[in-house]
Amino acid sequence: MQFTQQEMNQLAAASTSSSRENLYAGIHKALRAMMTDTLLAVGRADPSDPQDVADASGRVIGLMDLCEAHVQHENSFVHPAIEARTPGVCGEVAQDHVAHLHHIQRLRAAAQQLPGLDDPLQAGALHALYLELSLFVADNLQHMHVEETRHNAALWSAYTDAELRAIHDALVATIPPSEMMQVMRWMLPQMHALERLQVLGGMRQGAPAPVFQAVLDVVQPHLSPRDWAKLTQGLGLPAVPGLVAAV
Numbered sequence: 001m002q003f004t005q006q007e008m009n010q011l012a013a014a015s016t017s018s019s020r021e022n023l024y025a026g027i028h029k030a031l032r033a034m035m036t037d038t039l040l041a042v043g044r045a046d047p048s049d050p051q052d053v054a055d056a057s058g059r060v061i062g063l064m065d066l067c068e069a070h071v072q073h074e075n076s077f078v079h080p081a082i083e084a085r086t087p088g089v090c091g092e093v094a095q096d097h098v099a100h101l102h103h104i105q106r107l108r109a110a111a112q113q114l115p116g117l118d119d120p121l122q123a124g125a126l127h128a129l130y131l132e133l134s135l136f137v138a139d140n141l142q143h144m145h146v147e148e149t150r151h152n153a154a155l156w157s158a159y160t161d162a163e164l165r166a167i168h169d170a171l172v173a174t175i176p177p178s179e180m181m182q183v184m185r186w187m188l189p190q191m192h193a194l195e196r197l198q199v200l201g202g203m204r205q206g207a208p209a210p211v212f213q214a215v216l217d218v219v220q221p222h223l224s225p226r227d228w229a230k231l232t233q234g235l236g237l238p239a240v241p242g243l244v245a246a247v
């Protein structure tokens with residue numbers, strides 16, 4: 001992909017503006033992780049093993065559900081904000097979203113049909129799904145890059161951080177708990193330690209203790225021992241759950 005000088009400038013601006021409120025960075029890390037991990041899982045799935053086929057089907061359907069919800073969130077909250085103060089910026093990305101929703105429908109239907117196919121067709125259908133998903137992932141990687149450069153440049157030029165946080169909070173308030181837990185599972189392990197601590201530190205202030213603990217329980221298996229130690233130290237928690245109670 002060739003970038004224009006203007007787009008390279010936007011990329012540089014995005015790279016040096018990391019102190020600004022970033023509506024895209026966290027959720028896009030989650031989506032990149034979930035997309036690529038799902039793609040690799042479909043590639044590994046054994047077509048002669050019904051459990052593998054069912055798991056691959058379920059993984060793709062789950063990914064499509066989250067991607068569809070993500071498009072709706074951006075369409076409902078982020079694009080109106082951008083168009084309100086920098087009209088015309090969203091045109092290309094909005095067209096991408098229409099295409100993505102069609103692609104999502106096709107991939108979801110293919111994944112749903114997979115487990116019910118006759119055995120001789122499983123291998124071919126599984127590989128076709130793998131190839132089609134790879135194009136969806138490739139398209140989304142480029143799409144998210146445009147959003148994190150061009151769209152962030154527009155948002156940062158037109159909104160204060162407090163206004164961007166208000167947009168973020170309004171969007172997050174519409175996310176159901178099951179979707180939020182799924183996002184946490186994919187987002188938090190893929191953030192760097194300081195981002196992870198910031199998100200969980202904020203969540204600890206606002207969420208009931210059992211919910212906060214449930215998020216920690218979902219995330220811990222996906223963190224390295226070093227990252228888990230940094231997190232527990234930053235939060236002032238024992239590195240081994242239950243240690244305080246046992247003392």
Ligand SMILES: [Fe+2]
Pocket residue numbers: 071074093097143147
């Ligand atoms: Fe998008």
